[in-house]
Amino acid sequence: MEATIAATSMKEVTNNAWKKRPLIISGPCSAETEEQVLATATQLAKTGKVDVMRAGIWKPRTRPGSFEGIGTKGLAWLQKAREITKIPWAVEVATAKQVEDALHFDIDVLWIGARTTVNPFSVQEVADALKGVDVPVLIKNPINPDLELWQGAVERVAKAGIKNIGLIHRGFSSYGNTEYRNAPMWHLAIEMKRRFPDMMLINDPSHISGRRDILLDVAQKAIDLDYDGLIIESHVDPDNAWSDAKQQITPARLAEMLDAIHWRKEDVDNKELHDNMEKLRQQINQLDDELMQVLSQRMKVAEKIGQYKKENNITILQTNRWNAILERAYAKGEKLGLSKEFVTKYFDAIHMESINHQNKIMNS
Numbered sequence: 001m002e003a004t005i006a007a008t009s010m011k012e013v014t015n016n017a018w019k020k021r022p023l024i025i026s027g028p029c030s031a032e033t034e035e036q037v038l039a040t041a042t043q044l045a046k047t048g049k050v051d052v053m054r055a056g057i058w059k060p061r062t063r064p065g066s067f068e069g070i071g072t073k074g075l076a077w078l079q080k081a082r083e084i085t086k087i088p089w090a091v092e093v094a095t096a097k098q099v100e101d102a103l104h105f106d107i108d109v110l111w112i113g114a115r116t117t118v119n120p121f122s123v124q125e126v127a128d129a130l131k132g133v134d135v136p137v138l139i140k141n142p143i144n145p146d147l148e149l150w151q152g153a154v155e156r157v158a159k160a161g162i163k164n165i166g167l168i169h170r171g172f173s174s175y176g177n178t179e180y181r182n183a184p185m186w187h188l189a190i191e192m193k194r195r196f197p198d199m200m201l202i203n204d205p206s207h208i209s210g211r212r213d214i215l216l217d218v219a220q221k222a223i224d225l226d227y228d229g230l231i232i233e234s235h236v237d238p239d240n241a242w243s244d245a246k247q248q249i250t251p252a253r254l255a256e257m258l259d260a261i262h263w264r265k266e267d268v269d270n271k272e273l274h275d276n277m278e279k280l281r282q283q284i285n286q287l288d289d290e291l292m293q294v295l296s297q298r299m300k301v302a303e304k305i306g307q308y309k310k311e312n313n314i315t316i317l318q319t320n321r322w323n324a325i326l327e328r329a330y331a332k333g334e335k336l337g338l339s340k341e342f343v344t345k346y347f348d349a350i351h352m353e354s355i356n357h358q359n360k361i362m363n364s
């Protein structure tokens with residue numbers, strides 16, 4: 001009887017947490033020992049800033065041999081921590097058995113990890129195990145930048161009858177060393193938000209950064225982009241964590257970080273501000289129209305060149321000319337305050353469109 005009452009009130013706590021903005025989720029990458037779970041949880045609770053705790057119980061590791069999670073016995077530690085802190089727990093699930101075990105231990109929130117979202121068979125297995133269950137589910141983006149897979153996972157879980165679904169943006173993996181462990185590719189998360197405007201979108205700066213020194217920058221960017229919350233890995237002894245040691249922070253550091261973030265509002269009630277913004281937005285619209293006109297003219301000129309190339313049977317791509325265009329653009333861009341990264345993307349897009357226009361001419 002006591003357990004049922006506790007379960008009911010935790011449902012309420014979880015439902016309230018789900019609606020809170022910003023929603024803050026934190027806890028260790030992995031549950032390692034009972035002491036580590038209890039110490040991390042009590043320190044997190046003491047900050048008063050954490051709405052939901054997280055811990056990996058089953059860890060999908062890219063290669064075998066590293067710590068693959070403590071398994072089901074760790075769920076009892078989470079329960080114990082919850083009795084002390086009254087804060088709900090979230091756990092990653094990747095199989096029907098894991099869903100079953102997590103629910104058996106009254107885990108409050110489930111999440112689907114990046115390595116699961118990529119696999120429709122696995123997502124469907126998890127979704128089937130969730131039929132008839134009332135539990136919120138967070139869905140991480142797939143490890144590869146494929147929005148259809150992310151959307152597909154949302155649809156599978158929704159079809160299973162889950163009402164509370166949220167999105168976690170944890171970045172996308174790529175080959176080789178980059179600034180990030182997983183490139184954020186913010187535009188993909190923005191597109192996902194456009195497709196699911198009412199769905200909670202949470203940022204995971206820990207797995208995007210892979211290290212501590214840029215966590216705050218990534219988190220701030222997410223808040224500037226109107227994300228609904230953050231999921232950040234924390235550990236009582238980050239350097240000695242059994243997984244993801246480089247990116248975890250202490251509960252005290254988490255509290256500092258959350259204090260350092262400039263929290264933004266989506267809008268404010270101020271007529272003068274709105275009028276001023278409106279005027280500037282009109283200017284932006286005008287400039288966008290002009291840009292489109294100029295781009296269209298540019299394509300018409302490219303088509304004329306395409307005609308000459310066709311008549312003389314020469315290739316569309318002429319590498320020397322393309323290099324010359326880029327060099328000019330970089331030099332000009334630098335003077336005009338446009339980043340090299342932007343100029344590259346912009347000219348790549350223009351170049352591809354130009355090639356497509358010439359291709360049509362060549363093959364007509």
Ligand code: PEP
Pocket residue numbers: 029056060112113114115140170207
């Ligand atoms: C995690 O949250 O610890 C995790 C394994 O993340 P991801 O699925 O984003 O790699």
Ligand code: MN
Pocket residue numbers: 029030233243244
């Ligand atoms: Mn992790």
